[in-house]
Amino acid sequence: MDVKNFRTLLLDKKQELEQQMAQIEKDSHQRNTPEVQDGVDLATASEERSSAWGQATREWSVYTQVRNALARIDQGSFGDCLDCGRAIEPGRLEAVPWAAYCLKDQEKREQAERLAGGPNI
Numbered sequence: 001m002d003v004k005n006f007r008t009l010l011l012d013k014k015q016e017l018e019q020q021m022a023q024i025e026k027d028s029h030q031r032n033t034p035e036v037q038d039g040v041d042l043a044t045a046s047e048e049r050s051s052a053w054g055q056a057t058r059e060w061s062v063y064t065q066v067r068n069a070l071a072r073i074d075q076g077s078f079g080d081c082l083d084c085g086r087a088i089e090p091g092r093l094e095a096v097p098w099a100a101y102c103l104k105d106q107e108k109r110e111q112a113e114r115l116a117g118g119p120n121i
């Protein structure tokens, strides 16, 4: 497997996420100092904050996975499923280079999350 290529992809993604998270952080600081104390504006601002928060949470989750994948490249275990140890499908890694589980185990985990009532990150 061309791990070098994946490392480049992952480093690019990591940088992209760092920039996006820095931007969200900046935006949320700007929104935390409202000048207009209007009821409607406040409701909108809090809605915007919670959606920015949701986005930040998702990005942070991917960011963690990207960093874990880079660590696995260093350890030489990149591309192995964390659950069963088998090689993750190449097509899956190309689509999601930070994938940590093979398709079967990922589906199992998603099913377990649904049963538990939502993503458990």
Ligand SMILES: [Zn+2]
Binding pocket: 081, 082, 083, 084, 085, 086, 101, 102, 103, 104, 105
């Ligand atoms: Zn597996």
